[in-house]
Amino acid sequence: MPANPFNHFTDYGIGIGLRVPHYDHILAEKPTVDWFEIISENFMCEGGRPLQILDQILEQYRVVQHGVSMYFGSPEKPDREHLRKLKRLVRRTRTPWLSDHLCWGSVDGRYTHDLLPMPYTFAAARVTAQKIRAVRDFLEVPVCVENVSSYAEFHVSEMTEWEFLNEVVERADCGILLDVNNIYVSSRNHNFNPFDYVNGVPAERVAQIHIAGHSKFRKYILDTHDHPVIDPVWKLYERAIQRVGRTATLLEWDDRIPSFDEVHGEALKANRFLQRLENETLKA
């Protein structure tokens, strides 16, 4: 896969999310980890332990920022104070790219703190792309948008979710953080073939991949990030890297977090697929 602005992070390997229960272990044991993903909002503070921990992590590891509250799909302008704080953090971490979700979550200055689904319309794609461009121009760092898991669909939608994603990223000229667990969750909730999604995104724009576990209920699946990755999601991951090549991969585990070694071990399972891909590439 040729290098391009969105898919040249082939040396990033496999990372995990930096989470509070693992701080002491990481700082004391300094385990070998390719990189850590941080939730930007957890470190957009003015001081104290979060930043002190982050600085210690930055001395040892590469860090990539992932946000949960930019709400690219909200037609309201981004909050300037939010952007200024985020930019300060970008300078501190020197993140090579920054990701947030293709969703909305606030309206009229009130925040739901959720990643709410978009209506898949051309008009919404235009509005979203404009906001992504504005944020990227302010932050001066490549931006990637992540597909969310969803539980509802809108009557007004004019296209599939992956067509909407393509429409947005082409208009915004930005990268994709492809969450294969979210694709699986949404495919079960909305009855589509998840491989159609993975096959339908522009491979050259995928800068990062997320993998995670979820919870199954009788009538739907909830994206809970509190279980190991299941086989069907690994199969989607395998297909994704066949298409996009070796790409920065991250395991999300946010609730009922087990030991650092267990989380890291789960993430490293991705290696067998990356290794298989490399073997196939060598043979070819």
Next chain:
Amino acid sequence: MKRSKPERQTRRALHQLQRLMARAVMRPLTRRDRMQVKWIDGRPTEIVVNQFIKPNDRLTSFERLEIYNRQYWFRLRDCFYDDYPGLRAVLGDKPFERLADEYLTKNPSQSYTLRNLGSRLVKFLVANPKLTAPNSELAWDLARLEWAHIEAFDNAAERPLKVGDLSGLDAAKLRLRLQPHLTLLKLEHDVADFLIGIKKQAGLRNEASNAMEQRRHRAGVRTARGLKRRVNFLAVHRYQDGVYYKPLEPGQFILLSALQKGATLEAACARLVRLKLAGDLGATVRQWFANWAALGWFYGLKPSK
């Protein structure tokens, strides 16, 4: 750049759809934690939701939106639960949940971070004493202390002044700034040790079974009933990235509060004279300032008016 009319309409349409959905997502749940079956105007919610959410072969439009409605409240309650363990211990689980729901309904989050969820809680509690009766004043004390803890945890710390930085300056004109992470509290109850105990228990609970959690929680409520009513003063601050509750003498509180409100050093010290402290007032105040400067509580110098 002025947007063209079609683009304005596009934005307005998207905005209206999101406003409608947000309204549904943020509406309070029923007593059984389900979505309300009646909409704000009395129509069945199902009719309203059907207009914009598609059903599927397993869930109705109502049920699909209900997932978001429930998740919204579960997430915010969880956050509130973690931020106010002391208040929860005093009130008990059910009254605390009722309080959280009332507060969050009237004060939805206006910040990108959940960290600020409780920023208007103290004001809300004072305006709604029934929600915390018969322990309202104790609840106010705890809410103030727990918010001060949040502020101390990650607010800014400016480059502190040292005692030497103050020498030779005119006390009549000198205005000191107190660190943004420092909160001064006058409390009616001895809540500091109580909260420290609760936080320690919470730390232990994270590694204990659910059965243990219930037992420990009840122990917390029992202790709260025995809390003494005693006026006391605290400085909640951060030192070397740890949060501390430092007891203050009444004179120290008066002096620091005056400085925090912008009084000159001379004017702030003048307020102490009324207290008629024993011993050498000048030496006492110098010692206080030496301690506070060592803790890094002062920064910058406010320009004199």
